[in-house]
Amino acid sequence: MLPVANLHLKDLYDTTVEFFALRSPSFLFAGPSAAPTHESENCRALTPVPDPIARLTRECSSLRERLDVAESRQQHSTCTCQFSQQSPLQPLMRRQLDLTKNELSTSKIEVLRLEERCRMLERLLRETKDMLKARDTEIEKLKREREQQRTLDHRHRSDASLRYQFRSQSQRDKEESLSPPNSISPRPDSTLLAIYGHNHSLSNFRNGHRRDGSGTSSIISIASSEEERAQARAFELFLTRTDAWSGAQILQAVHDINSEILQFAASATETCSFERDAHTLAAKNSQAIQDTAARLGPQITRILSTRDHSQDPILVQLALQGCVVACIARALSSFCIGWPSKADSVILQVYAYMYATEPQPTSSRWRSLTHKHIHKLYPTLEDYGNNDLVETILRWIADVLTVAGCTPSLSTSHSSPSSSPHISQSLPHSNSLSQLQLNQPSFTKEALRARFGDQVRRIAKSVTKLAQVTREEVMSTNFDLVAVGYTDTFDSHLMQDSFADYSTSRGSVLLTSEFGLRCTTKKGGVAGMSVVADGKTDDGIERRLLLRPRIVLESVLDVLDPK
Structure with a gap:
């Protein structure tokens, strides 16, 4: 039993020794001078036992390093994702912010x-409301005046009736006093009775005639009252009538006419x-120069006939505008476009007198009717008025173009059938072409009618329509188109220089390039009442300049020919 136990103990001992020997520093790091022994040789021959703690420590450190690497990679990927997600979102948010700001500013402006x-x-x-209140006040005033006039007429009729009755009574008393019953007379009593009977019958006849006269006067008074009521109803119809066109619509119509004239x-x-x-070509047309000078003035005519317009024809365009405006x-x-001048002058005199002496509704009613x-x-x-206006504009325009020395361009000219094929088939030399154009009339009314007839007719219809509206459809005031004559003095409050932004306004007025609009209203029904309007006073008349006319001064030459 004992040897076996010793054997096991020995094995255990050897194993323990081997365990501690493997972990001994002296064993691991023994010097080379140490003598080898049998035990050491046996120990070297032993199989090393793995250390679990070191292995676990190494595994833990390896796992910790791997975990740190994984966490760092995850954080890096998270930051990258966040950056990649934020980078496209920031411009989108900025665009939305800009759009919101723009919408906010637009909303504020709106x-x-x-x-x-x-x-x-x-x-x-x-x-x-003020205008309606003033009109109601005027209506009430007219109603009171009408009632007062009616009361006065009734009182006059009553006084006349009383005077007639008193005169009849006095006549009756006088007749009775002329026939006493106990007067001495060589005539027999039958004669006296006959005279008394005759006087009595005459008195009865006069009394009956007085009764018939009172009945007739009552019939006349009833008829006159009916007539007054009918006139009052008709008068109230025109007093309470509203304007068909407002001031803004008439102003827009004037702007449209100015635009059409400019385009033409x-x-x-x-x-x-x-x-x-x-100037050589214009000298051959002395009649056109005289007519244009009489219509537009001698200054603009002289400028048109003496300047060279081949480089800049702006003066010709301004002259055409002024010509149409003047026409x-x-x-x-x-008073009425196309009406004969003699009859028209009489109607104008009647209307001017009525406008000065009657209230605004009365004169407007007469003007409209x-x-x-x-x-x-x-x-x-x-x-007839439209056609006459078109023909007049074309004739005046032809004279202006002739004075300026204009010739129709070959691409747009409307020549006669006999001359057009010749020019289109063979174009002569430039000198001969210029001589041909100088020998021919520059422009004719027929050529202008063929080229611009529809455009001029459109302008004429717009003008006649505006005249019909201002004379028939507007009762509260008077609207007049304003054009400045070449003899008038420049006034910046009443007119506007077309080239005021380019040069100093100086010199006389050459022409009017665009119409203005003036509103005239009769405020007082009695002459002598002073009303202030736009710095000017007049007898009960208020004048307002709604649109200043645009004119061209002599200073336009400073813009065209800078020194």
């Missing part, structure tokens, strides 16, 4: 515009070519 429009509408509403002048200028020796202004100066019934009596008068 709110300001709506507030301004609201204030304007409120102001217009107040003005309309520009188109006519583009179709022209200009010779350098235009339309002359047509609108009449007269203008309307003239056109009803003469249905073709409107067409």
Whole structure:
């Protein structure tokens, strides 16, 4: 038993020794001088036992390093994802922010515009209320005056009736006093009775005649009262009648006419070519120069005939605008466009006197009815007026172009059939072409009618329509188109220089390039009442300049020829 136990103990001992020997520093790091022993040789021959703690420590450190690497990689990927997610979101948010800011600014501008429009509408509403209140006051005043006049007429009729009755009674008393019953007379009693009976019958006849007269006067008074009521109803109809066109609509119509005139002048200028020796060509047309000087003035005529327009024809375009404006202004100066001048002058004198002495509703009513019934009596008068205005504009335009030395350009000229094929088939030399153009008339009314007839007719219809509206459809005031004559003095408050932004306004007025608009209202029904309007006073008349006319001064030459 013992040897076996010793054997096991020995094995255990050897194993323990081997365990500690393997972990002994002296064993691991023994010097080379140490003598080898049998035990050491046995120990070297033993198989090393792995250390679990070191292995676990190494595994833990390895796992910790791997965990740190994984965490660092995860953090790096998270930051990269966040950066990649934030980078496209930031421009999108900025764009949304910019869009929101733009919408906010647009909304603010819209709110300001709506507030301004609201204030304007409120102001217009107040003005309309004031105008209606003034009209109601005027109506009430006229009603009171009519009632007073009716009361006075009734009182006069009553006084006349009383005087007639008193006169009849006195006549009756006088007749009775002339026939006493106990008077001494050589006549027999039968004669006295006959005379008394005759006087009595005469008195009865006069009394019956007085009764018949009172009945007739009552019938006349009833008829006159019915007539007064009918007149009052008709008068109230015109007093309470509203204007068919507002001031803003009439102002827009004037702007449209100015635009059409500008387009026509520009188109006519583009179709022209200009010779350098235009004064030589203009000298051969002395009649056109005289007519243009009488219509537009000698200064603009001299400038047109002496300047070279081949480089810059702006003066020709301005002259065409002034020519059309002057022609339309002359047509609108009449009471009815196309009406004979003698009859028209008489109607104008009547209307001017009525406007000065009667209230605004009365004169407006007469003006509307007269203008309307003239056109009803003469249905073709409107067409005649349009055609006459078109022909006058074309004739004046042809004279202006002739004075300026204009010749139709080959691309847009409307020549006669006999001359057109010749020019199109073989074009002569430039010198011979210039000589040919100098020998031919520059422009004719027929050529202008063929090229610009529809455009001029459109302008004439717009003018006649505006004249019909201002004379028939507007009762509260008078609207007049304003054009400045070449003899008038420049006033910046009443007119506007077309080239004021480019040079100093100086010199006399050459022409009017665009119409203005003036509103004239009779405020007082009695002459002598002073009303202040736009710095000017007049007898009960208020004048307001709604649109200043645009004019051209002599200073335009400083812009065209700078020194």
